[in-house]
Structure formats: C-alpha cells, structure tokens
Amino acid sequence: MSTNTIPTALAEIVGDFQAVDERDRLQLLLEFSRALPELPERLKDHPEMLEQVVECQSPLFIAIESEPAPEGTPAQAGPVVRLFFSAPPEAPTTRGFASVLHEGLDGLTAAEILAVPDDMPEELGLTRLVSPLRMRGMSAMLGRIKRKVRGECPLG
Template sequence: MSTQDLPEQLRELVTEFHEVPEPDKLQLLLEFSRSLPALPARLGEHPEELEQVTECQSPLFLTVELDGSGADAPVALFFSAPAEAPTTRGFASILHEGLNGLPASQVLDVPDDLPERFGLTKLVSPLRMRGMSAMLGRIKRQIHARLGE
C-alpha cells in the first residue's frame, strides 16, 4: 500500500486503518462516525448551501469553503449525515479529518482511488464505496468552482 502521494493527514489515516486487523476495521469506521463535527449554525439554518451526494445510500450533504483565494487557500469542509448512517458518517469524518485545513491544491491532488486505500472494500458494499468516491469528487468539483476553474 503506497501512501507517498497523499498529504500527511491522509497518510496517517490510511496507515491507521491498515494497522487494524480486518475484523476491527468496521469498528474503527464506527468510531470515526462519532467524531464527525456538527454543522455550524449558519449552515444548519441554510441547508440550501449544502449539496446532496446522491450516490450515498444515506442522505449526505456537504459543502466546501475556501479561506481566501487561489490554490493555497485552506479548505474548510462541512458535512451533514444522520447518526443512523454510521458508514456514511464514518467516510465523511475520514474525509474531514484528512482534508480539512489543507490548501486547495493539495486536496485537488488527492488520488481518486483514495477510498480503496483504506482496506474496506471487502467489508463495505461497492455502493457504499462509490458513495465515498462521490464525496471526494464533489469536494474537488466545489473547490474547482470556488477557484473559478
């Protein structure tokens, strides 16, 4: 498993998942689901500012903000997912922990195969894996839009 092409935050997360025995990976994902930050009140009051990721089996919404302009602007990620959707929340939490605060250029450079690198493909349905890929795709698309690309 190569992680050299990942930002440090993501590299650590991928390594953490690979250090856990396979039967415990879902438990680790569940732990991540509990640490997904709540939406700030300003977004909770304006759900239209969030984009639904329809590929997810559970209702998941996200938005991206840039703190400044240009490729070096730090990315802020915000997710909304129901507590009864721990897999979806876990994936969102991983992306939040691994990408939030990074410069836009680094987030855009994250390989599209990131979801497969966590070693969950045997434990999670292909549909759920597509949901995580779709989250990453939406994040990148929103960054491109905010950068005017």
C-alpha cells in the same frame, strides 16, 4: 496509489486503517462516525447552502468554503478549503467516510486536495467489508469535493 500525494493527516488515517486487522476496520470506521463535527449554526439554519451527494445510499450533504491561505503559502497552492458534512446518526458508514475526509482534508489548500488520488477510499481496506455501493458513495464524496474545489477555488 502514490502515497506521496496524500496529505499527512489523510495518510495517517489510511495507515491507521491498514494497521488493524480487517475485521477491526469497521469498528474504526464507527469511531470516525462518532467524531464527525456538527454543522456550524450558520449552515444548520440554511440547508440551501448544503449540496446533497446523491450517490451516497444515506442522505449526505456537504458545504465547501474557502478562505485565504496563510502568509507564506505559495500562490499556486490556492486558498484553504473548509469542509462541512451532514449525515444522520443512523448512517454510521456514511458518517464514518465523511469524518475520514473531514479529518484528512479540512484546512488544506486546494492544491493539496486536488492531488489526492481518486482511489484513496480503496486504501482504507474496506472493500470486502462494505458494499460496493457504499464504497462508490465515499469515492463520490471525494469526487464532489474535488469538483467543487476546482470550480470554486481556482488555482493560479
């Protein structure tokens, strides 16, 4: 994976996972699961605005919104992307993956998100600790975000 296309915040998270012993990575993922922000009220009351990521073993829903990029941002970078996730507390792996993506990608431009390598979830070093199905779920989350960004936040 080319780390020069990973946004700074996400690269720091990947570095945090790689810096701890393999057995401690699940604990770190659990810490991320506790940090997943709640949905804003406008989304809590409107589940139809959320989209289920059916590839995830546990129920995970996302909403993606865009807002104009700050002054001085190149037009080709596209709008700023806001990410919102909903996952049950009894699904800490799913919540942890969602929280990693939220912390690493929320508030970035469409171009920055689209540049994230598809294999980024594997860089967390969890492939031997969680089931392949759960790893596919995190890859599906990233893929869904990128598809939505391509469709709803066209570049250029």
